[in-house]
Amino acid sequence: MNRQLSVIGTGVIGNGWIARALARGWNVVAFDPAPGAESRTHAFIDNAWPSLERLGLADGAKPERLRFSDSLEAVVQGADLIQENVPERLELKHEVLAALDANAASGVIIGSSTSGFKPSDLQKNCPREPGRVIVAHPFNPVYLLPLVELVGGTATSARDMEQAQALYRELAMRPLVVRREIEGHIADRLMEALWREALHLVNDGVATTEEVDAAVVYGCGLRWSLMGTFLTFHLAGGEPGMRHMLEQFGPALKLPWTKLEAPELTDALIDRVVEGCEFQAAGRPVTELDRRRDAFLVELLDLVQRYWPEAEGLEGRI
Known part of the structure; x- marks a missing residue:
């Protein structure tokens, strides 16, 4: 069966959805009224x-399955799944979602x-x-x-969520069903906490943007890519595990x-943050940095799968 994803809004996230669906052999229909949107999507x-x-x-995966x-x-005619990606303005989302519904x-x-x-809040209209x-809510780059x-x-039923999980799994994604509504969901709240602390370190002159990033890349980030926060700390407690870690470091x-x-x-x-990031980029365009990041992620995803094969069923235990 040829699935169709309908995508509204073709910025970085919308285009990421398009690329992922095309790679999975889906047909994709996109809508974005911004001038030049179609050419930017093809370049992406x-x-x-x-x-x-x-x-x-x-x-059957090929870029030509996009229109x-x-x-x-x-844009929604014939859709098996619809993905809205317009800017984060609630009034705009209300307008677009009402039309889609x-x-x-x-x-x-x-x-x-x-x-x-x-x-x-999104369902109100x-x-x-x-x-x-x-x-x-996906993560950039959505296609990887x-x-x-x-x-x-x-208003969402258990059947709605089961249907959604099945569809996103067909797109080779790992659905994480959030148990209850909360602003920022789960991952963004965690990332925002680190982002705020990083800004303080730069603002207070403790570290440059490059030094903060190095602390993540060569330290906690390496562990997090396999085990996440809690299991990493579980190992910090030695053989007794998390209970001993909390007693010692709590x-x-x-x-x-x-x-x-x-x-x-x-x-x-x-200025300090922008200048730091431009120094780190060393004049390389974002498209080149994207390709470098993507090549790394492809290898990393393979490595995580080899060391954590049981993660295939993680969403069922959340």
């Missing part, structure tokens, strides 16, 4: 396709890539089938990283090491 796919080939393409539509009403065939899941909004409007956070709202959680509030984004801080 051209840049991503070599990494997708190394990762492994499904039978652009000229309206919200038309009004025009999509009955029972078709509408996933929003929102990184912060709760699904119950969708009287036809509000339960099918859910959060389906397999995690998608699925969050249902007050009191340190009360020490004022971290800062919960983000620093004010002054012009000086912005």
Whole structure:
């Protein structure tokens, strides 16, 4: 059966969804009224396709299975799954999701890539089938990283979520069903905490952007890519595991090491962060950095799978 993904909004995330679906052999119909959107999408796919080939393409996968539509009403026709990726403005999402709900065939899941909004807020202007409007939050680059956070709202049924999980698995993703609605979901809340602390370290002159990144790349990041936060700390307790780790290091959680509030984004801080990142990029264009990151991720995904094969069923235990 030829599946169709309908994509609304073709920025970095929307184009990531397009590339992933094409690589899995799906047909894709996209809509974006921005001038030049179609040419930017084709350039994005051209840049991503070599990494997708190394990762492994499904039978029939090819970029030519993409076409652009000229309206919200038309883009959803024939869709098996709809993915909304418009900017993070609630009023805009309400407008777009209402149109999608009004025009999509009955029972078709509408996933929003929102990184912060709760699904119950997104469902408010969708009287036809509000339960099918859910959060389906991926991670950049969407065409390589397999995690998608699925969050249902007050109108969402267990059947809606089961249908969504099955569809995203067909896109070779690992659905993580978030147990209850919360702004920022799970992964973004964790990343934001590290991001705030990193900004403080740069703002206070403790470290440069390059030094902060090195601390992650050569330290905690290497462990996190296999075990995550909790299992990493479980090992820190030796043979007794997490209980011993908490007994030994738990009191340190009360020490004022971290800062919960983000620093004010002054012009000086912005300049320091921007100049640091430009120094790290060393004049290389983003497309070149994308390809470098993608090549690394393809190898890393293979390595994680070899050392953590049972992760195939993790979403069923969450």
